[in-house]
Amino acid sequence: MSTTFTINGQPYSVNLTDLPPDITLNTFIREHAQLTATKFMCQEGGCGACVCAVSDGKSSWTVNSCLKLLNTCSQLEIVTCEGLGNQNSGYHPIQKRLAKMNGTQCGYCSPGFVMNMYGLLEQHGGRVTMSEVENSFGGNICRCTGYRPILDAMKSFAVDSDIEVPAECTDIEDLSVKPRNCPRTGKICGGGCQRSKLIYEEGYQWYWPKTLVELFEALENIEDSDEFMLVAGNTAHGVYRRSPDIKHFIDVSGLEELYQHSSDSQQLKLGANMSLTQTMEILQSTSKQPGFEYLEVLWNHIDLVANVPVRNSGTLAGNIATKKHHPEFPSDIFISFEALDVKVLAMENATDEQEMTLEEFLSDSNKKLVLKAFHLPAYPKDKFIYDSYKIMPRAQNAHAYVNAAFLLEVESDSTVESARICFGGIRPDFTHAAPIEQLMVGHKPFESGLIEQLFNKLENLIQPDEVLPDASPAYRSKLACGLLYKFLLKHAPDAEVSEKFKSGGQSLQRPLSSGMQLFQTQKQNYPVTQAVQKLEGMIQCSGEATYMNDVLTASNSVYCAFVGATKVGATIDQIDASEALQQPGVVAFYSAKDIPGTNTFCEPSFGYQAEEIFCSGLVLYSEQPVGMIVALTADQAQRAVKFVNINYSNPRADFQLMPSLKHVFSSPTLDASRIVPLAVSKLKDVKFSDKPDVEVRGIFEMGLQYHFTMEPQTTVVIPFEDGLRVFSATQWMDHTQSAIAHMLQIKAKDVQLQVRRLGGGYGSKISRGNQVACAASLAAYKLNRPVRFVQTIESMMECNGKRWACRSEYQCHVKSNGKIVGLSNDFYEDAGWNTNESPVQGHSTSTASNCYEFTESNFKVSGHAVLTDAPSSTWCRAPGSVEGIAMMENIIEHVAFEIQKDPADVRLANINKKSKMATLLPEFLKTREYFSRKKEIEAYNSNNRWKKRGLGLSVMNFPIIYLGQFPATVAIYHVDGTVVVTHGGIEMGQGMNTKVAQVAAYTLGIDLSYIKVESSETINGANSMVTGYAIGSESVCFAVRKICETLNARLKPVRKPKASWVETVEAANAQLINLIASDQCKAGDMQTYQVLGLALSEVEIDVLTGNILIKRVDLLEDAGESLSPWIDVGQVEGAFVMGLGYWLSELLIYEGDNGRLLTNRTWNYKPLGAKDIPIDFRVELMHNPRPNGAGFMRSKATGEPPCVLAVSVIFALQQALQSARQDAGLPREWLRLGAPTTPETLVLNSGHQVAEFKLK
């Protein structure tokens, strides 16, 4: 049976049985239609890389193509980013604005953002407000930009926008919504194409019932033992993976009965399979009817469920059915509906309907019970009070720690007639706080006596379960009580609530965000220092920019997946892949014994300890790859993995599994064999003063951070003649080439790499990507066919090391004026199972004094690596300096706290007077009104018990050093004078190619439009150093300038005074002058230097929930004389926001028993989103040209340093918490806040007791 649809207007007629029964739209678009603008990363609705738009002729909406199943796409018009616009047909206004307003860096996320915006405009007929726009990007993660420029570009389309738009982007005519025609009939689609059932050879069955009778016929055909699924949005797969054993798929989208809605004065009836978006539209309109005003609250709650594309597809029934299958699921729909006493209309055959409570439905054992509708009663607002809450780790697109909904029925005498007090996220068997509901009945809800009893009872009643990686029971219990308190504060009559408590009743109010970017340019040096648009910005926004997995291969390519070991500390005895090899589509299984050469992806000759590609003996960490499955599709490879049986032997009897730093340090006896001193101070004893005014001691802890590149670890290998062509997402081609060659025992010349660009690296692709690259190369070599290896998010998070977690144990003596007279800092960093890529001896140590003044005898810092049973930790954006500077800044803050001085003054007392920081800091404090704002904050805090504010400062001195060599080649074409540059660096979003083009144009004295930067490869980029440490751009620019100077010298003899560039080049060619030149930049060519920076972060916290707002950030970064200010501003904003994620939300949890990483998906690992960034984000690039000779053209690196400054946010939080603790009557005590300081940390440290909850 064939199905028809169009993609970008092109009709497709697909025989479904030729494809897997559960193939996603994403796989079809990319692999069959070969349209690669639509990316993927998480494959679970959590990142937004895959968003595209679909239309049925009547309306249009965005979907996550990674979740949408192709078998539900019949008759749809699918629009991908290349369909919106491209270089041939012209770009779409959204693509243009995003590119021209500096909204891309690596660009991997850009098509997803463009499509999300396109869908939003289509859905709203082109009329959206700024706040609607800002609210709609919760499902799109960007790890590079920090979101600010993206939001600006998108908000500029809003009807109320006041955002300045570049002159060339003011055309909006293409935004109009055009009706699309049905591909089958050629007319505007009216729906109703006839399909009924499809049986696949392997036994899978798809059904497309059009009536309830057909639906139940299909259900009757299914054996009780068979697994089946009613396919609505298929988004539940993003929460709980769909069972591979499902044989029957029943598409419910053709059943009109499930999509109808109606309302009268008594109830609103919602079709069970209405999407959450459709539901919200109906809630909004119905909320205007008397009795249904509460629907506005419900709207606001659903607005916090998932994200726009998931809500566009995900349905009410799908959500409730998921709760039925997984009682622990903290469903927001369930909690809201249960408090509202919503009834379900369920059917077990085509004719009989039964009204049930939700609880009845959930506990009903009939698997084939179909949800038909939900009945929402009217609740007149003069009689009922309803409110609901959802508290999560970031502002949007996260499931709740705890959610709650409360409905009170209040008599005219103000007593409660009935109460529904419901909490989610507590325990699978807990929803109603029944004793509280009973207690309230007959009482006035805001009576102080009742409130006291109520919270006494509630605290005992709420006993959350302890299931990692969920937040602790202590937090969830306090949070749940806090939510009920919040409800009472909000709804109590004004006079009943003390002024100081009132703001506790309000949720945090986040206004629209905005930013300010200040920099200077030098006209005489243009295009260098000019604020130019990123070279590849336009093609990134149209999706024409290609990444490694976009390389097209012949149709016989195969796909890989790692098989992971589970018994850490045991030895692999035998691997039996025979069952896996029988699975559909499986082509091969390879393990260590299949490797012809060396089994390592980290080369000792590159300074690494060897790390096995496939574990051949002792298992070092959970999910360590022991082999790989190669199959015809990626899904088949991933599914077959679990059929590989591994036998282990010799589990070490004395082995104590310790997968993280926390496990090592919480062990009753510290295992000294795990501690490797790497940077021990030569100083024996630090010289403390004899009589310190104060001694300060403490411990400061920072966790791991996952790089979270939007482009996964990816390698495509194509056997070519007698060698391999390797397209690998690597930051270090030289190392990858070497590892592959040695593994296969072939020559380096036979392994040629090409890297167009990376979709983000941040250190994760320096060496970690080599594992995938080697594995893919092995398969290509063995099978002699193209191989694709794209690691899944789980595999990436489990197998690849993260930023080194760090623990600092410090002691210092301080004078009463804040001057530190002696400091000792022993720090310990989590190496994983080996010390490869250690920052300990490098930046962690060299930045540990920051810009403060110490002598050789009064400052002692010793760094140690700690070996844990986890993947080897890696460099991650600003490795070492994040830890080094944070450790010192934390000590300054702690000192200030102990001596009760302002932290700014303590910094001033300690700054090295020779550092420029000595003048920068006072100036910064003055211009950013530090002291007056601090006073305002203190006043605010003393007037508000449950909302607190804080202002945190950080300063940095970031050393830049140069390493290795970077080659480059420049070729000038005589045909038209255009110039191509290729180099050994890697463009990964940092704007290297744009800077290179600016420098080439400047040096050759030609327009930027003449220059193109081609892919990096291992011929012109042979032997190149890794692109990292923020030095890649400068180094390659240096090499390119040298080359252009050489070419200028060659052209000089033929240059005529008035001749144009093209004429000069033509003349040179006529004289057979070589117009190709190569050269390099090597360590020592440029002097090292320091980057200075300052940040001031202002926060507000909700003490009852732990949620925060970053109200304002001022960031001043020394950029020297910025080569390309928009690029540098982007780097600064992006690095800072990545740092904020580290300090606030990115929590990684390892299970102690088996070493498994429990936070291995977008569902449970949370980088910040668009609504978490500073509301007012002011970035200034300090114009601080350095003398010639240091660095490149007086510029400074920007890619990594600002990440360091984000630590300021936890100092602001400390201040806010201290005020809360003071109000709670706790003694003054320094709090050990670290990375991440999550809402849980905040609530558990805020010191309040539930018994304290009073209205007055």
Ligand SMILES: Cc1cc2nc3c(=O)[nH]c(=O)nc-3n(C[C@H](O)[C@H](O)[C@H](O)COP(=O)(O)OP(=O)(O)OC[C@H]3O[C@@H](n4cnc5c(N)ncnc54)[C@H](O)[C@@H]3O)c2cc1C
């Ligand atoms: C990234 C992401 C974030 C999310 N965040 C949240 C969140 O914060 N809060 C929250 O509550 N939820 C969240 N969800 C869950 C989301 O709400 C559900 O995935 C969605 O509602 C399921 O609807 P669906 O139509 O896609 O169901 P499907 O995935 O199509 O189906 C799910 C189940 O429902 C059954 N089913 C479908 N229709 C019926 C019917 N009529 N009768 C009986 N059974 C039926 C199916 O058989 C299947 O078992 C999130 C999901 C994702 C992907």
Ligand code: FES
């Ligand atoms: S790949 Fe679809 S949302 Fe991440």
Ligand code: FES
């Ligand atoms: S530009 Fe958004 S992830 Fe790189």
